[in-house]
Every structure is written in structure tokens, then in C-alpha cells.
Amino acid sequence: xxxxxxxxxxxxxxxxxxxxxxxxxxxxxxxxxxxxxxxxxxxxxxxxxxxxxxxxxxxxxxxxxxxxxxxxxxxxxxxxxxxxxxxxxxxxxxxxxxxxxxxxxxxxxxxxxxxxxxxxxxxxxxxxxxxxxxxxxxxxxxxxxxxxxxxxxxxxxxxxxxxxxxxxxxxxxxxxxxxxxxxxxxxxxxxxxxxxxxxxxxxxxxxxxxxxxxxxxxxxxxxxxxxxxxxxxxxxxxxxxxxxxxxxxxxxxxxxxxxxxxxxxxxxxxxxxxxx
Amino acid sequence: xxxxxxxxxxxxxxxxxxxxxxxxxxxxxxxxxxxxxxxxxxxxxxxxxxxxxxxxxxxxxxxxxxxxxxxxxxxxxxxxxxxxxxxxxxxxxxxxxxxxxxxxxxxxxxxxxxxxxxxxxxxxxxxxxxxxxxxxxxxxxxxxxxxxxxxxxxxxxxxxxxxxxxxxxxxxxxxxxxxxxxxxxxxxxxxxxxxxxxxxxxxxxxxxxxxxxxxxxxxxxxxxxxxxxxxxxxxxxxxxxxxxxxxxxxxxxxxxxxxxxxxxxxxxxxxxxxxxxxxxxxxxxxxxxxxxxxxxxxxxxxxxxxxxxxxxxxxxxxxxxxxxxxxxxxxxxxxxxxxxxxxxxxxxxxxxxxxxxxxxxxxxxxxx
Numbered sequence: 075x076x077x078x079x080x081x082x083x084x085x086x087x088x089x090x091x092x093x094x095x096x097x098x099x100x101x102x103x104x105x106x107x108x109x110x111x112x113x114x115x116x117x118x119x120x121x122x123x124x125x126x127x128x129x130x131x132x133x134x135x136x137x138x139x140x141x142x143x144x145x146x147x148x149x150x151x152x153x154x155x156x157x158x159x160x161x162x163x164x165x166x167x168x169x170x171x172x173x174x175x176x177x178x179x180x181x182x183x184x185x186x187x188x189x190x191x192x193x194x195x196x197x198x199x200x201x202x203x204x205x206x207x208x209x210x211x212x213x214x215x216x217x218x219x220x221x222x223x224x225x226x227x228x229x230x231x232x233x234x235x236x237x238x239x240x241x242x243x244x245x246x247x248x249x250x251x252x253x254x255x256x257x258x259x260x261x262x263x264x265x266x267x268x269x270x271x272x273x274x275x276x277x278x279x280x281x282x283x284x285x286x287x288x289x290x291x292x293x294x295x296x297x298x299x300x301x302x303x304x305x306x307x308x309x310x311x312x313x314x315x316x317x318x319x320x321x322x323x324x325x326x327x328x329x330x331x332x333x334x335x336x337x338x339x340x341x342x343x344x345x346x347x348x349x350x
Numbered sequence: 351x352x353x354x355x356x357x358x359x360x361x362x363x364x365x366x367x368x369x370x371x372x373x374x375x376x377x378x379x380x381x382x383x384x385x386x387x388x389x390x391x392x393x394x395x396x397x398x399x400x401x402x403x404x405x406x407x408x409x410x411x412x413x414x415x416x417x418x419x420x421x422x423x424x425x426x427x428x429x430x431x432x433x434x435x436x437x438x439x440x441x442x443x444x445x446x447x448x449x450x451x452x453x454x455x456x457x458x459x460x461x462x463x464x465x466x467x468x469x470x471x472x473x474x475x476x477x478x479x480x481x482x483x484x485x486x487x488x489x490x491x492x493x494x495x496x497x498x499x500x501x502x503x504x505x506x507x508x509x510x511x512x513x514x515x516x517x518x519x520x521x522x523x524x525x526x527x528x529x530x531x532x533x534x535x536x537x538x539x540x541x542x543x544x545x546x547x548x549x550x551x552x553x554x555x556x557x558x559x560x561x562x563x564x565x566x567x568x569x570x571x572x573x574x575x576x577x578x579x580x581x582x583x584x585x586x587x588x589x590x591x592x593x594x595x596x597x598x599x600x601x602x603x604x605x606x607x608x609x610x611x612x613x614x615x616x617x618x619x620x621x622x623x624x625x626x627x628x629x630x631x632x633x634x635x636x637x638x639x640x641x642x643x644x645x646x647x648x649x650x651x652x653x654x655x656x657x658x659x660x661x662x663x664x665x666x667x668x669x670x671x672x673x674x675x676x677x678x679x680x681x682x683x684x685x686x687x688x689x690x691x692x693x694x695x696x697x698x699x700x701x702x703x704x705x706x707x708x709x710x711x712x713x714x715x716x717x718x
Contacts, residue, residue, distance in 0.1 A: 085718070124439055124717045142713065143353040148442035158433040161374040170366040174359070174442040 075099055076121060076221070076252060081131040083113075083120060090116050092276050100220075101249040105267025106256040107333050112273045114256040115155060118223040121254070122152035134221065148175055150221035153214045155229060159198025159206040167198065168213045177218025186212040189238045204230040211239065215246050222246075222253045228262035240266045260330040270329065272336040272343075279336045280343055284327055290346050292319040293328050304342055305335035318346065354444055363443045363451045370437075371425040372455050378424070379460065382417050383467050386410060387475065394482075403485035410468040410487055411496050417464050418500050422456045422507040423519050431515050435717035445713035449508075449705070457504040465497065502701040509704040512711040529700075533692055540688060589659035590622045595672070596655045617672065619665065627665075 076098040083091045090113040098104055108114050119125045121132055123139035123146065130138045137146045160167050164187065165180075172178030187194055190208040198206050207230045214222060224243075228236050244266060247253060257263055270287070272280040291304075294315050299306040303315035307330075314331045336343045386409060393401050401409070428434035438448070469488040476483040491497055510522025596616045619627040660668065 119717075122440065124436060126714075126716055142439070142445065144356075144359065144442040144444050144447075145351045145353055147440055150440075152436065152440060154432065154436050156433060157436065158428075160370060160437070162370065166369055170369045171437075171441070173362045173366060 108273035155226040165194035183216035406487040407490035589661040
């Protein structure tokens, strides 16, 4: 479990967090959603120990990742959005990292690379950006860490690869693992993420499991915008109107609509989900 | 789990660092072995003679300096910045282990390999063509202090690479240039101040153990004070030995404005019957001249004589102790001491400081 309590962080030019608190449980794939610049990557870096959290604000099973002890680092892996592929083959890089992670599996790496249609002996620097991304995702998943933080992992992936990505991530989850995927491309994570965390500047607007969202909100595709809806968004074949779900109706949650609603109608969202 | 230093994990890290950081630069490092043969060929073509063994040795060391300095910047490029920094920081090894692995490759293995490899090539050429290459450059390694400088150079490069995010090579050179410039200026200021405080301007003492009249050192007031204090602190009226210390210093001005006269120190010990027990003379005896020379220089001398009584016990080692203490009081000796301290600092203390700072840079640096 990850407990974040009263987290504050700022860069020289601006404050990012001021008193942020959230709890992240094991056995879940969290979708960390938010607009550009709200601090999604910063939060992942703080949880990875790459940035310093003051006053032990982040607690991962009793340890502060900023201390960067080998024990803590061997339990987590962070895949950044921007990276430079090493001048080495995927297999060699994985082998070099894998020695330090007790659950690393070379077989799993090969299986994942096969799904991505990549050869293990491909050298990173000779691959396109999207292929490098797939190689790094494969390494990240094969390390088998308890905590896996993926920052915009679907950027640069083609559509078939996005499908493979969702399947692979879902397949790698177990009760002890916590996977956090940050993205502003909400559609890429449809049917993968549960719970959803929607961030805005220095606050978490929504942190709920899909089941709970289903109970409280109904998403209906209709011909026109409804005045009674809490929120409406135009789509190709009409409008998706969001209503309070008073009668236990089961509807498909449109994550993108949910995200836009949370950003534009944050007080409404907070009101609906305030009684936890 | 040991989170500070695990030999097993360190071994894995060393192997991993080789694969990730050193091996990709293998070809560049191997190319360093071509410099010496290429230089020798070109030298022979242009001059018709072979390169001397001393030059070959210096060239080998120079090439090693070049590679050893640049290696950390190249192999561990960007480990304090995002992208490359993430891999390095996230690797589950302690900061100490990461630093040790860096030192292992950049300060020990690669420098030894570069020097040994080049020496081997040189030895092979010398063995194969003895009439071309005279002498083995490898023989110059023994007792060579220049080889030992490879360690502080590589430590400086490791530190600079960890410290500076942009233009680390240039900034590291500037940083250490600034440090050594500051040390040199500080030393110069110290020498001037110290000598001006103690130098009475008119009296010179030669280096006491040397008969060479080319080496002059300014006498210090502290030497004079020491001589005078001996009388007060050492003399024992019950002692049966008379110790007479006579110093003669010549001074004056020549065309260069420097004293050119010699000096000497004579220590004579006599017993109560007047029999000479020992007589020690130091310096170029009889070298002090007075009066004017044909060249228009004017010399004078100053003699100081201290006589005291000492017991047998006080005499033990007295002469040697006096000479050492007397030398120690001179301005030059003090300056030489400071120079030695600075050399010690830059050779041992500064690299150690850099290693400690490097450790904290690995442990506490945020990757932004």
C-alpha cells in the first residue's frame, strides 16, 4: 500500500502540491488522469524516489522511497514518459536490470516482446520511438516489481500495440501489485484502469473505483444535450449525458466524459462522491 | 537486506555497469592503443629517428590522462539528468555501491588497461625492432609519480560528471583550474607575507646542508630569536661543556639586488679543560667576504656568537637538533612546508573530498 500524507512539492518556478493526501491499495491498476502540467509525472517521480518528498510524506509499506535503499528500489519501477534508449539490445538491458529484481523473468520478457512484434536482440538506438517505448514497457513488465509506475506509456504506440499493452498490463496484475498509469489520453486506458484518480492543480478531484462510479453516475448516449444532465459532451453520434444514478442502472462509463466532467464540474463531482 | 554494501550486489552492479556503460565504449577505448604506434610511425617518417624512451613514456601517460579524464563523462553521460538519470537512480543498488562500481571501472580497471596495453604494444615493438626502439617505456613506470595522478584525475572527472548537468567537461576543467589558481595565489600571498614578516632584509643564510652557493634563503628573525633563546633556555651553569655557536652571514647588494655572499654555522663544543669535543661546520666555510668588489658590489658580514654551558645529557643530539631547528625557522623552510602540505592536500585530501561529495550527489540528487 502507498500512503501519501500531506505531500508538498514545488519546483523553483511554481508550487505543484501543497498538502496532497491519497491512499493507493494493492491489487489495483490506478489510472492517474489530469491535464498537462497538473503534476501527474511529478507525483510518480516522488513515489519512485527520483524527487524528494519532505517529512516522509510518502510511505510505501513503511518505507520512504526518497531514501533510495536497494530494498525499496527493488520493489518499484518507474517508466518515464521521456527517455533515451540505451546503446544496447533490449535483452541485454533487461538482463542488466533484471539481476537486481528477484521476480524478473526473461521468458516473460520474450513473450511480451513477441506480442509487440519486437526481437529481443534489437538495439534500442536503432529502433523508432514507438518501438523503443514497447521495448521499455516489456522490460518494465518483466521485472515483476510490486509497484509499477508508467508515465504516459501509450504515447507513441500504434493502435494494435495499445491493445496489446492493455492486455499485458491487465495480465500482469496480482493481489500484491500496484500499478499506476498516468495519462492524458484517457481513451487508451479504457477498461484497464480501476480505480480512477483525476487530478487538478494541487488536488485530487476524484479517487474512486469504477464500481462506485457506476453506482452513482449513469452515462447515456442520446440524440441531444439534456438540460437535466449533470454534464453533457458531444460525440460523433450524439451526446453523452451524465445523470445521477438514482435507480441502480448499469451503464458503460465513458472515461473521457468522466474526466472532462471532473475538470469542468469539479464541485458537482465532489458533492456526488463526498459521502464515502 | 544490507542496504549499504553487499558484495554480491556490488558484483552484479559491476557486471551490469560494464554492459550498460563501459562495453558500448569499447571500440573508442581500444582506439587509444593506436595513438602510440601512429605517432612513432609519423615521427620516424618525418625525422628519420625513433622516439626516445622518455618521450614514449610521457606519451603513454598523456594518452592515459586524456582517456581517463573523458571516460566518466562519456560512459556515464547524463546520469544526473532525466532520462539516463532515471535508470541510474532507480537501479536497486546503494549509492555507495554505485560509486564503488564507477571508481572500479573509471579509476582502476580502465586506467590500468590503457597504460598496460600501451606499454605492452611498446614492449612488443621494442622487442621486435630493437634497433629502432631503444629501451622499454614500461621500465619508466616504476617510481613514476605521474602514473599515480591518474587516480585523482579520474575522481575529479567522476565528481564533475555528477555535479554538472550541462557542459560538464568544460565546467569541471574550469572548476579545478579555479581551485589550483586559488591555491597558487594563496601560496604566493602567504610566501610574500611570511617572508616579509620574518625577513630582515639584510641577512641571508645559505641552505645549511648545501655547499652550493647558488641556493640562498633569507634569514628569518625567528632564527635570530631562536639563537638568542638558546642561551636562556638551554644553558646550565653546572654543565661542564662549553657550547659555542657562531654564525656568520654575509649580505649585500649585487647587480640583481640580492645578497650574494655565503654564510656558515660553526658549532664548537669544548670540555672544561678546553679540549675540543666536537666541531661542526656547516655551509661554505670561509666564503663570507667583506668590502667592495671590483664589480662595484658591496658586502658586509654579521657574526653572532652564542656560548652556553651544557651537561653531558644536554649535549646528546644537540648539534643535530640545533641544525634541524635552525633550518625550520627559516622562511624558505616554512614555505617548503606549506608547499608540501598543499601537494598532500591536492593529491590525497581533495580526491577524498570529491569522493565523499560524489557519494552524496548520487544519494541525494533529485533528477529533474
